[in-house]
Amino acid sequence: MQTINSIKEMQTFSISTIDEGQSIAFVPTMGSFHAGHISLMEEGKRRGDCLVVSIFVNPTQFGAGEDYANYPRDMERDKQLAEAAGVDIIFAPRVAEMYPPNYQTYVNVEEVTKNLCGLSRPTHFRGVVTVVCKLFGIVKPHVAIFGEKDFQQLVAIRQMVSDLNLDVTIVGMPICREEDGLALSSRNTYLTANERKAARCLFRSLMRANELFKEGERKTNDILRNVMAVIEAEPLANVDYVKICDAKTLKDVGEIHQVSVLALAVKIGKARLIDNIVLNPSDGL
Ligand code: AMP
Numbered sequence: 001m002q003t004i005n006s007i008k009e010m011q012t013f014s015i016s017t018i019d020e021g022q023s024i025a026f027v028p029t030m031g032s033f034h035a036g037h038i039s040l041m042e043e044g045k046r047r048g049d050c051l052v053v054s055i056f057v058n059p060t061q062f063g064a065g066e067d068y069a070n071y072p073r074d075m076e077r078d079k080q081l082a083e084a085a086g087v088d089i090i091f092a093p094r095v096a097e098m099y100p101p102n103y104q105t106y107v108n109v110e111e112v113t114k115n116l117c118g119l120s121r122p123t124h125f126r127g128v129v130t131v132v133c134k135l136f137g138i139v140k141p142h143v144a145i146f147g148e149k150d151f152q153q154l155v156a157i158r159q160m161v162s163d164l165n166l167d168v169t170i171v172g173m174p175i176c177r178e179e180d181g182l183a184l185s186s187r188n189t190y191l192t193a194n195e196r197k198a199a200r201c202l203f204r205s206l207m208r209a210n211e212l213f214k215e216g217e218r219k220t221n222d223i224l225r226n227v228m229a230v231i232e233a234e235p236l237a238n239v240d241y242v243k244i245c246d247a248k249t250l251k252d253v254g255e256i257h258q259v260s261v262l263a264l265a266v267k268i269g270k271a272r273l274i275d276n277i278v279l280n281p282s283d284g285l
Contacts, residue, residue, distance in 0.1 A: 001083045003090045007098075007138050010091050014052075014140040022049035026141030028132055031055035032072040032186035033081045036176040040145040041085040043173055047143045053082055054091040054135055056098065060106075061127030067270070072189050091139060098134065107133045109156045109163070112250045116152050116263050117274065120240050128153055129160050136168055143169040147176075149183050151261055151276045155250055175275070177203065183275045190271040198236035199268050205230035205242075206277040209262050213279050218256045220244045231266060240265035240272065247278060257281060 004010045025048025027040045044051045062068035082090055106126050113125035146154045154172050161168055176184045181203030205227040212223050231237050242264040246253050253260055256279055263276040
């Protein structure tokens with residue numbers, strides 16, 4: 001495995017890889033790897049000849065007062081895990097090269113970024129989509145792998161790729177969870193032991209929703225009331241949002257008659273945790 005820090009060097013590597021007739025699979029990350037990241041890398045191995053993983057804590061996707069400075073970083077551990085997963089190239093650009101002083105171009109996906117996390121993090125997706133677009137220009141992947149844990153991010157990136165006619169196949173991968181259901185996240189390291197226990201309420205609330213949905217409940221408000229009750233029973237948890245949206249447009253739905261996503265964001269201590277579950281009326285038919 002090789003580590004590349006320079007943008008030019010990454011571009012030159014990708015051009016010669018493509019010239020040799022090899023395909024490039026790409027997994028963009030902010031590092032601090034867990035099994036969720038590794039599952040994306042394993043899928044990348046299956047889908048491309050050469051696997052590039054980027055590690056870049058992207059400042060433009062953090063709002064004022066968010067955790068950019070404290071976001072967990074551990075390059076040496078990440079390199080070991082990536083090497084064990086069969087990664088060919090770690091691309092870890094420097095902030096000063098990604099965003100030089102005269103930087104002024106941003107990519108904004110207008111509609112699907114408005115709801116959910118867009119409500120409390122209004123500049124977040126502009127930063128995410130911009131950096132992914134830049135990384136695609138540098139790494140030149142044939143296929144890029146993303147986790148469904150960040151459901152809105154995945155929808156926004158698919159939209160960007162379609163709108164800008166980028167020749168990249170986007171693959172979404174299922175959420176990796178701890179044994180008690182908590183979705184793996186680099187931000188779980190912020191949780192104290194008590195908060196970690198409290199965080200189980202996210203998955204418990206999703207399972208409650210799933211149960212109601214399987215019993216035939218289709219009214220969004222009735223499901224959301226039950227979800228809120230599960231989370232609010234946990235004193236350490238503060239709901240940012242809990243919503244049910246059309247899985248493609250991410251607009252709120254009143255009743256679930258199309259593939260929908262129940263998405264939530266909950267603050268526990270210093271951590272803002274997100275999770276989701278897809279509710280598909282055709283399942284089990
Ligand atoms: P991050 O480093 O948090 O920006 O995440 C990098 C990629 O890993 C994104 O595509 C995430 O959606 C994905 N990811 C994060 N957590 C998980 C998880 N628990 N399961 C699957 N994919 C995940």
